[in-house]
Structure formats: structure tokens, C-alpha cells
Amino acid sequence: MGNETNQGRVVRSWVKITQDINECQEELRCGKNATCTNTEGSFRCTCNIGYYADGYICTECYTIFDFEDHDLSNWTLNGTAFNNQPTYGDNLSGRKHKFESNHKGDWWIGTYENRSSPSEPFGGQQGDGPQGSMTSPSFQITGKLLTFLIGSGCDKSFPNIRAELIIGGEVVRNKTTKACDEAMKEESWNVTDYAGKNAQLRLVDNSSEEWGHINFDHLQACHKLISDMDS
Ligand SMILES: [Ca+2]
Ligand SMILES: [Ca+2]
């Protein structure tokens, strides 16, 4: 409400006052990895250099492939090992050996498994027999590090169970596990030399031996090397 003097008398009028709030005065309004910019009626968060938008926060890593859309139509499949992928849920626990896969989300790659939808039998399996490979669509390397979860493979199947990073048609990094363990563990590739390049991920199951299957999930790109983390 405002007061005005008009030819010696006071009139009163209701004036709508809009006053911008500077949301950026609030500490960490955009989180510690972002810069806040006040705007009229709002504000804007911009990830600092080297950080990636992940929902409403800026993180040091962002997800490239997590299989949560359970759609492999953009991937190239050879052979039969990957025909029933991705796998839904903690399918391993549906069998008598109570292994864990340590997958993230609901969907992951497991070439022993045969449960490509929640309606299929819990614990369903195709076994170690099928062989093949699965090659991703192209993605750009924007960080220093690629991290991923990988499991299975064992002495007999090693090194025919592996993940590969392909650039320009060449395999520039690979990872075998020899873990003899279904539970996926985090592994990584230093890709500092390949910043800005287009790459592909290839998962290989070239084994029908015992433990001749690959488990894989959650490829992400990270701004920092592990040795840089928390520095
Ligand atoms: Ca504002
Ligand atoms: Ca996943």
C-alpha cells in the first residue's frame, strides 16, 4: 500500500509491489559445486567447470550407461550371450546359491541370467554356455576417469570375460576380473589421454566355461581421478 499527495489531499492506492528475492544470499543455495546467479523472480544454478548436472545437483561424475531404460536397441549385439539383457532385479538371490550381484538401480547386465522383465521367473538363468558381445552407441569422453561395476569371470574363463573401451575402432582399455565372484566391484579406466574423443564400450563373453559370464553396470564419467578425489 502506498501514500501519495495529490493537489493538497492525500489519496491512498493499493500498489502491487514486486520485489525480487536474491536467493543466492542463502548459503549453498545451489550446492557446493555450482554457482548461483540471481535473476528477477528466480535464480539460476550453473555447474562449476568440471562438474556435471545430475538432477538438481552438480556432481563429479555422471552416468553414461546404467541400463535403467532397459532398452538395448542402440547397442550392437553379436552372438547369443546378451540376448536376454538387461537383467531385472536381484535375480541371483532367486537361486539356491544366495549370491549378490551388487547392481545399481533395477537393471544390469548379467550373461548368466535370463530375466529380462519383472514378469519372468525370479532366478531364471541361461547359464554359462552362450557367448557373444554387446557394443554401445558412441559417447564422448568428457572426464578424466571412467568408472564401472564389473563382476564374474574366473580362472578358466579369464581373459575371455572382459569389458573394453574402443576408440577409433581400437581397443584402448580393457578390464578382466578373474574375480570368481558374482558381486560386481567398482573398477576404472584413466582416460585423461582421450578427453573429447568419441568412444564405445564393448562387453565380451567369449567363454562357456564355469564362471564364463560377465556382470556389468553403471558406467560413469568423472571429473577427477581417484587420486584427486577429496583433494
Ligand atoms: Ca531472484
Ligand atoms: Ca543399473
Ligand SMILES: [Ca+2]
Ligand atoms: Ca558365456
